[in-house]
Amino acid sequence: MATYLLRRVLLGVLTLLVITCFVYGLARAMPGTPLTVQLGEDPSRKLNPEDQERLRRIYGLDKPWYMGYAQWLGNVVRGDLGRSITRKQPVTSLIAERIGPTFLVSGTALVLIWLLAIPLGLYASARSGHADERTTSLLLYVLYSFPTFVAALFLQVIFSVWLRGTPWELPLFGMTDLPADAPWPARWADVARHMILPVTCQTYVALAYDSRFIKANMEEVLRQDYIRTARAKGVGPWRVLVRHAFRNTLIPLVTLLGLSLPALVGGSVIIEQIFTWPGMGRLFFESIRERDYPTIMGLTLMFSVLTLLGQLLADVLYCAVDPRVSVE
Amino acid sequence: MTTRNGEPPILEVRGLETHFPIRRGLLRRTVGAVRAVDGVNLDLRRGRTLGIVGESGCGKTTVGRSILRLVEPTAGTIRFAGEDVLATNGAALRRLRRRMQIVFQDPYGSLNPRLTVRAILEEGLVIHGLGDAAARAERMRSALDRTGMPAASLERYPHEFSGGQRQRIAIARALVLEPEFVVLDEPVSALDVSIQAQVINLLVELREQFGLTYLFISHDLSVVEHIADEVAVMYLGRVVEHGSTDQLARAPLHPYTHALFSAVPHVDPTRRRRRIVLVGDVPSPSHPPAGCRFHPRCPLAEPACRTIDPPATDLDGHVVHCHVAARLLEQCDGDGARAAARMAEAMAGMAGMTAAGAAPAQDAAPAGLAIQQAGSHAREGELRRGGS
Numbered sequence: 001m002a003t004y005l006l007r008r009v010l011l012g013v014l015t016l017l018v019i020t021c022f023v024y025g026l027a028r029a030m031p032g033t034p035l036t037v038q039l040g041e042d043p044s045r046k047l048n049p050e051d052q053e054r055l056r057r058i059y060g061l062d063k064p065w066y067m068g069y070a071q072w073l074g075n076v077v078r079g080d081l082g083r084s085i086t087r088k089q090p091v092t093s094l095i096a097e098r099i100g101p102t103f104l105v106s107g108t109a110l111v112l113i114w115l116l117a118i119p120l121g122l123y124a125s126a127r128s129g130h131a132d133e134r135t136t137s138l139l140l141y142v143l144y145s146f147p148t149f150v151a152a153l154f155l156q157v158i159f160s161v162w163l164r165g166t167p168w169e170l171p172l173f174g175m176t177d178l179p180a181d182a183p184w185p186a187r188w189a190d191v192a193r194h195m196i197l198p199v200t201c202q203t204y205v206a207l208a209y210d211s212r213f214i215k216a217n218m219e220e221v222l223r224q225d226y227i228r229t230a231r232a233k234g235v236g237p238w239r240v241l242v243r244h245a246f247r248n249t250l251i252p253l254v255t256l257l258g259l260s261l262p263a264l265v266g267g268s269v270i271i272e273q274i275f276t277w278p279g280m281g282r283l284f285f286e287s288i289r290e291r292d293y294p295t296i297m298g299l300t301l302m303f304s305v306l307t308l309l310g311q312l313l314a315d316v317l318y319c320a321v322d323p324r325v326s327v328e
Numbered sequence: 329m330t331t332r333n334g335e336p337p338i339l340e341v342r343g344l345e346t347h348f349p350i351r352r353g354l355l356r357r358t359v360g361a362v363r364a365v366d367g368v369n370l371d372l373r374r375g376r377t378l379g380i381v382g383e384s385g386c387g388k389t390t391v392g393r394s395i396l397r398l399v400e401p402t403a404g405t406i407r408f409a410g411e412d413v414l415a416t417n418g419a420a421l422r423r424l425r426r427r428m429q430i431v432f433q434d435p436y437g438s439l440n441p442r443l444t445v446r447a448i449l450e451e452g453l454v455i456h457g458l459g460d461a462a463a464r465a466e467r468m469r470s471a472l473d474r475t476g477m478p479a480a481s482l483e484r485y486p487h488e489f490s491g492g493q494r495q496r497i498a499i500a501r502a503l504v505l506e507p508e509f510v511v512l513d514e515p516v517s518a519l520d521v522s523i524q525a526q527v528i529n530l531l532v533e534l535r536e537q538f539g540l541t542y543l544f545i546s547h548d549l550s551v552v553e554h555i556a557d558e559v560a561v562m563y564l565g566r567v568v569e570h571g572s573t574d575q576l577a578r579a580p581l582h583p584y585t586h587a588l589f590s591a592v593p594h595v596d597p598t599r600r601r602r603r604i605v606l607v608g609d610v611p612s613p614s615h616p617p618a619g620c621r622f623h624p625r626c627p628l629a630e631p632a633c634r635t636i637d638p639p640a641t642d643l644d645g646h647v648v649h650c651h652v653a654a655r656l657l658e659q660c661d662g663d664g665a666r667a668a669a670r671m672a673e674a675m676a677g678m679a680g681m682t683a684a685g686a687a688p689a690q691d692a693a694p695a696g697l698a699i700q701q702a703g704s705h706a707r708e709g710e711l712r713r714g715g716s
Binding site: 129 | 487
């Protein structure tokens with residue numbers, strides 16, 4: 001187990017090097033720098049060439065990209081993710097600020113997805129071929145094909161515009177309308193109301209996908225002889241479904257769960273942007289737009305580490321759910 | 329088919345039909361049916377073993393599963409120990425399930441890979457409320473012991489065992505519920521030749537010890553001859569011939585049975601033998617031929633065979649469905665052996681056969697090799713494609 005973990009970690013570090021090097025190179029290759037993008041074409045904010053040159057030197061933009069990458073890497077090894085160029089604060093504190101709101105939405109969505117997808121998948125495989133299952137599956141498929149950004153706009157129109165003034169009205173965007181010194185129960189209730197639409201958007205697509213995934217896996221397992229063995233023993237239909245069939249579909253599910261770990265803190269760029277939710281996805285989007293290299297790199301590093309960790313976690317979980325698998 | 333000593337049969341199957349609907353199109357309408365089992369009658373007395381033989385796809389496995397209600401039959405009646413199996417549901421069906429068990433062909437697929445042997449064996453006991461924890465442990469130990477597996481197997485998972493060991497566990501799994509009747513669905517076909525004999529002998533031993541009744545499904549005639557008291561030959565969802573193993577081995581009356589037996593390799597290389605090679609493929613069970621189902625491949629087919637479904641001809645419990653066999657029996661004054669000999673002659677005289685000399689390698693094959701071929705469906709392939 002120890003050598004296995006060590007091998008995985010070494011392999012992971014190598015992967016991280018490749019990813020970050022690639023992303024840094026690409027970010028620097030994008031036209032513009034933090035200075036030009038930030039100042040834009042506004043003539044009143046025009047910097048004279050000497051000042052521009054000075055700032056370029058300060059931020060290390062005068063050196064070629066591989067030198068910049070080496071410098072960034074050296075700082076990372078010392079535990080320093082650097083400072084955001086456009087926001088004038090350390091990348092770590094930026095992340096710390098944004099991770100909570102993202103986690104709130106993604107975590108709630110993830111819990112909802114699994115709480116709903118598993119019963120739905122089991123129901124669909126138990127009633128496979130019947131009219132009610134086919135209707136449900138068709139509906140889920142329609143939902144799955146419906147783009148999030150369109151759904152988000154529809155939801156905004158319905159709940160924030162058409163239903164304005166009714167008890168069903170929901171906030172259009174943002175995380176809270178109350179000042180920071182409002183009493184906490186009111187603040188929490190307000191945040192919860194703001195969360196409803198983003199969470200709905202993030203849940204429905206994955207729900208449709210996951211329940212279909214579970215159903216497909218269940219149908220495969222339900223054809224196996226050991227399901228007949230169980231029925232021959234006299235095992236009831238519900239128990240056959242859960243204990244004999246569902247347990248055998250856990251491996252692909254664990255993979256799916258492992259892969260959803262990065263999304264948990266990565267958030268959804270589109271949803272956070274539409275609902276102006278102050279989370280990681282939006283930070284990532286903005287940092288790319290502003291060519292804020294340290295922030296781009298800090299977030300890239302974090303997402304990559306989480307993706308690798310999710311995969312490792314899935315592999316370790318395999319052993320827990322399948323006696324035939326050993327990490328050795 | 330009649331019970332000779334007056335005791336009612338433990339299993340009585342009448343007119344069993346199991347059709348699987350074929351659904352097509354957007355609305356998944358039923359456009360037809362695969363008639364996997366299409367009118368099967370069987371009787372089985374307590375303590376006896378009935379072998380069902382036939383090619384792949386003849387419906388023998390579906391018969392076994394229908395009797396246990398693992399697939400739902402379309403029509404017919406099944407009586408087990410006086411109870412109407414098809415009319416039973418819920419708790420009553422569960423009680424019946426304990427008394428009728430099954431061992432599947434593939435021991436790699438029939439044991440749930442997530443469960444320990446203990447969980448696999450104990451589940452049935454718990455469901456049927458058989459004994460407290462200590463009594464259950466004792467039953468499991470004894471079932472494993474009888475099948476030649478150590479008690480330590482309980483804590484292990486199926487993947488830790490070989491195929492033969494797994495099949496022993498599958499048998500122990502069935503036996504632990506102390507059933508009266510066991511369907512053995514090709515229980516040795518997936519096993520290595522050297523293991524086949526061990527498992528067959530184990531099954532025979534267990535039958536004597538517990539007075540079990542077996543329905544032994546196989547495509548391997550040599551194995552069936554060894555274990556079964558009676559044999560039913562199935563073709564395309566029907567039983568075409570049924571009799572004691574002895575009757576069938578000595579005096580097969582149906583042309584299909586002749587073809588099947590002629591394909592069994594013999595140990596004695598000097599024995600003169602004619603191989604009957606059937607021409608053509610088995611017709612689709614969704615569109616079975618009219619009249620006798622065997623007529624498109626039968627070398628003796630007559631005009632009547634194409635239109636009239638041959639009725640049962642019963643000769644001391646030896647039942648055959650064949651127009652030609654019925655006429656031969658009449659001509660021989662009901663002497664089965666003479667009729668069988670004339671049938672063999674007639675088959676030999678018709679087209680689509682080769683003399684023994686044409687396949688010397690087959691005839692000279694040692695016994696062990698012969699069994700291996702049987703296990704790997706080689707014989708069935710020969711039967712269909714014709715010629716070696």
